[in-house]
Amino acid sequence: MNIKLFGKTKNDDAVLLFELHNKNGMRVGVMNYGATVVKIMVPDKNGKIQDIALGYDYFDDYLNDPVYFGCIVGRYGNRIAKGRFSLNGKEYKLATNNGENHLHGGKEGFNKKLWEVIESESVIIESITFAYNSPDGEEGYPGNMRLEVTYIVTEDNELRIDYRATTDKLTVLNPTNHTYFNLTGSFDKSVLNHKLQMDAGKFTPTDAGSIPTGEIADVAGTPMDFQKEKALGEDIKKDFDQLKYADGYDHNFVFNNFDGQIKKRATLSDPDSGRVMEMFTDQPGVQLYTGNFLEGTKNGKGEITYKKHTGVCLETQHFPDSPNKENFPSVILKPDEEYRQTTIYKFSVK
Numbered sequence: 325m326n327i328k329l330f331g332k333t334k335n336d337d338a339v340l341l342f343e344l345h346n347k348n349g350m351r352v353g354v355m356n357y358g359a360t361v362v363k364i365m366v367p368d369k370n371g372k373i374q375d376i377a378l379g380y381d382y383f384d385d386y387l388n389d390p391v392y393f394g395c396i397v398g399r400y401g402n403r404i405a406k407g408r409f410s411l412n413g414k415e416y417k418l419a420t421n422n423g424e425n426h427l428h429g430g431k432e433g434f435n436k437k438l439w440e441v442i443e444s445e446s447v448i449i450e451s452i453t454f455a456y457n458s459p460d461g462e463e464g465y466p467g468n469m470r471l472e473v474t475y476i477v478t479e480d481n482e483l484r485i486d487y488r489a490t491t492d493k494l495t496v497l498n499p500t501n502h503t504y505f506n507l508t509g510s511f512d513k514s515v516l517n518h519k520l521q522m523d524a525g526k527f528t529p530t531d532a533g534s535i536p537t538g539e540i541a542d543v544a545g546t547p548m549d550f551q552k553e554k555a556l557g558e559d560i561k562k563d564f565d566q567l568k569y570a571d572g573y574d575h576n577f578v579f580n581n582f583d584g585q586i587k588k589r590a591t592l593s594d595p596d597s598g599r600v601m602e603m604f605t606d607q608p609g610v611q612l613y614t615g616n617f618l619e620g621t622k623n624g625k626g627e628i629t630y631k632k633h634t635g636v637c638l639e640t641q642h643f644p645d646s647p648n649k650e651n652f653p654s655v656i657l658k659p660d661e662e663y664r665q666t667t668i669y670k671f672s673v674k
């Protein structure tokens with residue numbers, strides 16, 4: 325593992341960039357600010373190793389980043405309607421930072437925090453653990469909650485992300501990783517030619533503000549159907565309200581036969597570079613977000629200004645607004661429980 329100084333926070337604290345390697349030449353850069361994935365270097369079909377994760381070359385650009393490049397989102401990935409929910413009859417009011425709604429943990433989410441670094445000794449696999457203690461009341465959430473996130477690069481070209489959390493009061497939690505992938509290896513290309521297949525027969529339709537209506541709808545016969553491999557761009561412009569609300573895909577897909585076990589749930593591939601990314605998770609859903617609001621994001625890697633659809637996120641998660649939807653799987657964490665999540669992105673070529 326290589327470790328280097330990447331920058332300084334506004335409080336002058338050191339931000340370190342850890343580069344995890346494996347023997348095949350795969351390299352993943354992660355930093356303790358936001359527990360963020362800064363780069364993912366993987367080979368294409370000709371063995372050319374390139375970066376497939378959007379982000380910035382210089383740390384200071386992460387301080388003001390509005391699009392959540394590569395970070396851990398918390399406490400709650402995606403939206404909670406009007407920033408309100410009740411637990412045990414007590415109403416909680418969260419920060420609102422997306423119109424009238426709460427998005428990705430609030431005004432200063434976990435992506436804008438410096439995490440504690442817990443280095444591991446293993447010489448067999450390279451891994452690093454980051455921890456963040458979120459105080460009771462932060463952004464309106466109850467309970468002192470500690471989240472640990474471990475990034476591991478395996479010899480099978482996997483980036484494995486393990487999450488563990490505990491709380492001292494009843495709370496809600498739904499962390500995710502917000503990496504934008506572009507498997508072409510060139511950030512001047514769009515991801516709309518990428519092919520996606522997902523083990524998701526249903527999705528959660530939203531209102532115009534991207535809050536789920538509560539319905540769990542079939543994807544069959546709609547542009548939301550990725551059960552068979554399909555290019556991201558194939559149906560994205562179809563005359564379909566859900567796609568118009570979000571100006572593309574920005575929806576939670578519901579995996580078939582959810583039982584909390586790690587399963588292969590999605591495969592993303594780029595026909596030109598031959599890169600393939602399989603996604604395994606124990607979560608009930610994923611936010612497929614086709615970078616609809618990236619247009620004009622400046623200071624990208626190699627001085628690029630990112631455009632709409634330069635990247636695609638596959639954010640494994642519980643469903644948006646679950647604290648207000650009784651029919652969605654629970655996101656409640658109790659003081660005597662441990663939260664766990666594992667998500668694996670596995671890279672290969674074809």
Ligand code: BGC
Nearest residue numbers: 390391392402574611613617
């Ligand atoms: C959300 C988008 C949001 C984006 C922030 C995604 O997870 O679903 O609506 O704009 O994150 O960059």
